[in-house]
Amino acid sequence: MYIYLNGQIIKEEEAVISVFDHGFMYGLGLFETFRVYQGHPFLLVDHLHRLRKGLTELQIQWDVTNEQVVDAIQQILHKNKLQDAYIRLNVSAGPSGLGLITEPYKDSTTIIYVKQIPEMVKEKKGVFLKIRRNTPEGSYRLKSHHYLNNILGKQEIGQNTELEGIFLTKEGFVAEGIVSNLFWVKDRIVYTPHIETGILNGITRQFVLKLLEEAKITYKEGFFSLDDLLSSDEAFITNSIQEIIPLYKIEHKLFPKSERHITRWLQKKYNELKHIL
Structure with missing residues (x-):
């Protein structure tokens, strides 16, 4: 599968992030999971609103617009030849070295994962x-x-x-x-x-x-x-x-x-x- 990583569409096995990303080291990261139905990301605006509110709480700067998110989703859907999909939009604090900091994070890491919808149980x-x-x-x-x-x-x-x-x-x-x-x-x-x-x-x-x-x-x-x-x-x-x-x-x-x-x-x-x- 192909994923989105900081502005690029790449094969998932080629995806690499810093070992000093504070999303990995200290859990400073947020994510949203949502469905895409025939190319349409359901309730995306609501998901992005919650994501941005949380990122503000964590002092993680994230300057990606709604339009850019939609464009990235369409790119990975096209690349993976999918119209119905499971999407995970992940934003972590980014690399900041060893140790806790109190300053805002200005170099966040953005990943959009995608996979086929698994078979769902009915009850x-x-x-x-x-x-x-x-x-x-x-x-x-x-x-x-x-x-x-x-x-x-x-x-x-x-x-x-x-x-x-x-x-x-x-x-x-x-x-x-x-x-x-x-x-x-x-x-x-x-x-x-x-x-x-x-x-x-x-x-x-x-x-x-x-x-x-x-x-x-x-x-x-x-x-x-x-x-x-x-x-x-x-x-x-x-x-x-x-x-x-x-x-x-x-x-x-x-x-x-x-x-x-x-x-x-x-x-x-x-x-x-x-x-x-």
């Missing part, structure tokens, strides 16, 4: 993880290179793609999936953990909340217990690659397909808009 089973969700490094969770907590969660459940591990906070509140946000429905009200629990405010999560608001479907964000989740009528997870995936079971709690009313409606709206927004 998943949720399992509660023993390892707890770590707290954000700053005032809120960034989509950063600090991924050890997620990896340990994934190691706990293994490679089964039909499972999604569900983190709890250290206090025992429901948090999020390893790579997803979590929603459930009780009596036609949609529930999801508040970002103050320390979860990532996912772009697809934000999109779902906007759809619910526009349709005047009541939703509540908060600090919820296991009983709140396990007494619900339907449940689903979201992320930008897997889209909206129903959970047919969480531990021993079954969610009948016949109860997936809001999940199916959201999936329908997503499919209507994924080539547009």
Whole structure:
């Protein structure tokens, strides 16, 4: 495959970055993953807005425009002969030598990875993880290179793609999936953990909340217990690659397909808009 590295389209095996890149040394880097549908990067503006906000927090200067990102994506899609793809846009602090610094980073490293969309499962089973969700490094969770907590969660459940591990906070509140946000429905009200629990405010999560608001479907964000989740009528997870995936079971709690009313409606709206927004 070909990737984008600092303005160049190169073969992935030829890609090289500095061993002094602070994205590698200290985890100072952010990334966005999103889908491209028939050449259209879905919700790209939202992803770039979150990325730039986080880079400002980390004092990483990044002068790439939206137009340049779109152009780079189109180039790697063309080079790889793809129209539907998985994209990861990665910006790290860049090389700055050994040791921590407090000055802004002015030589960031930009990489755009691309791969074919893997075969997606239609539904998943949720399992509660023993390892707890770590707290954000700053005032809120960034989509950063600090991924050890997620990896340990994934190691706990293994490679089964039909499972999604569900983190709890250290206090025992429901948090999020390893790579997803979590929603459930009780009596036609949609529930999801508040970002103050320390979860990532996912772009697809934000999109779902906007759809619910526009349709005047009541939703509540908060600090919820296991009983709140396990007494619900339907449940689903979201992320930008897997889209909206129903959970047919969480531990021993079954969610009948016949109860997936809001999940199916959201999936329908997503499919209507994924080539547009």
